[in-house]
Amino acid sequence: MPLRLKGLTLSSGVIQSPMAACTDLPFRLIAREKGLEFAYLEMVSAHALVQDSRKTLELMKSIPVDRPLGAQLVGCDPDIMAEAAARVEDMGFDLLDLNLGCPVPKITGGGDGAGSALLARPEDAGRIFEKVVKAVKRIPVTVKMRLGFKDATGAEAVAIARRAQDAGVCAVAVHGRTREQQYSGVANWKAIGLVKAALSIPVIGNGDVRTGEDARRLIEESGCDAVMLGRGALGNPWLYRNVAAVLAGSKEPPYVPGFAERKATLLRHLELEVEHEGERLASRNMKRIAPWYFAGLPGAAKFRNAVCTSEDTGTMRRLIEDFSPSAAPSEASLSA
Template structure:
């Protein structure tokens, strides 16, 4: 069990926040297959403080969508503290601070992974947020460093977070400059685990239960965060929980089960999005479910030109692997 203040997670398996991916429909679908905890998509602290509708839209949820975390990104301590209070008042179960995003429009503005090179600013943000939040756990998600892959920047940042009263840290086993290239370094995550007393959650390249087990064995991390491994694969959460608890091996879904899950995902998107928007979204996510299946390229071509909800349903229902 992963204990974060008053939040106790049975499995210790968490879905990471992913922009454009972990929307309400994705979360509800994944929960129906056994996902215990998830995050919203990343939310800008500045946008939330200014009450921009886009930030509020990202925070749409339902009573069934619990427990649920929110992740803030920003570089001004005052805005991060104010936004943190808003998150707590909205009833979320956990608040995470983003020190991991490597994309230029975030890191280039001094937020996300850029803060790994700014220990004083990171400290000010942690202190402001911990002071503002009274009831829910505060965590920090980070990378190993900006360029240094040794993990020393992550160790320094984790120690600062711990000293400021942060409840746990998540470490992605790559640097900012690596982006998503190369391989996540689980031994470097283990350095962070050895350096602090608060829980450390490992992240990076977990696309199967075997990967999660290897991450735990190498890093001794307290929890596992799933990123891209959950896309089109809602079974991964239950499979990891079973494997790590010693209650069985992974159950791999059949093609028909994948098709059924995709159809359900589409119906949920239609429930929470306007039809045209849902169609555009499906063009991006549908092939997650059919990765490495013969004929997926033809399927992708067909859905990219699909203009109606009935046609999209038909394309999914009628798709079969090429023999």
């Protein structure tokens, strides 16, 4: 199920969503080792990028094997978004995405908020699309959005997506929830289909994909051209190969790693965190990351508590090595 975006072709149609505090370099490297073709950085503030924020530039670090790679900008000032977009292209990224999906009040707050707040201001969103597309010469520009600010019918997303298409955006990714829903309730895949029906550019479906079968049903219900994975891949990098297999027409049962592979992958993730983020950040990050891998297994809560109170990665490594559940994992436990 190839996805073609300007000069970029993605053979599998499986994309990892940009997620703040999640999709850092070690996360992406693990994902690629397990079969992911295309990944994004964490969301980046356009304003911070044009000011050469050291923290922002650190978020954008990569290495040659971490390709193809997209950057996602968030902001609400068309001129600053355009300037930041040109910077992203000059930095060598393969794709630029514009964030109209983040529901966090820190991003959406105020009358001129960014992220999903722009869904309620289509004229402002349209000006951003036009200026950014003009500023970027070579790489594809995409937009990630939600169904709407409050309206769950998909009408707001259709209106915004049409403006994006008219401005020259190459594709839109739609999360099947509104800003008001945050992450509650169930993603409305059929409403994503309304966006697909209204556009001629590719539409990427997102929301509640935790198994290969979920991906199949998302495409069946929405008609979307590709699948974007989000929280379902946290601690479950095997999801990429299962979704890719389903999109390629495979009828084989989903791949379920044994516990030894789960543990080895978590230890590898810890190793990459220390290598690329340093001891202090790795220790902080792994308190969030490590519990993902053992979620749903007997003893996982006790393991999480021990990891979260540990003070260094050496202790974390020993906790991981010593953990032993009394039940084998299943595909359902991987997405728990």
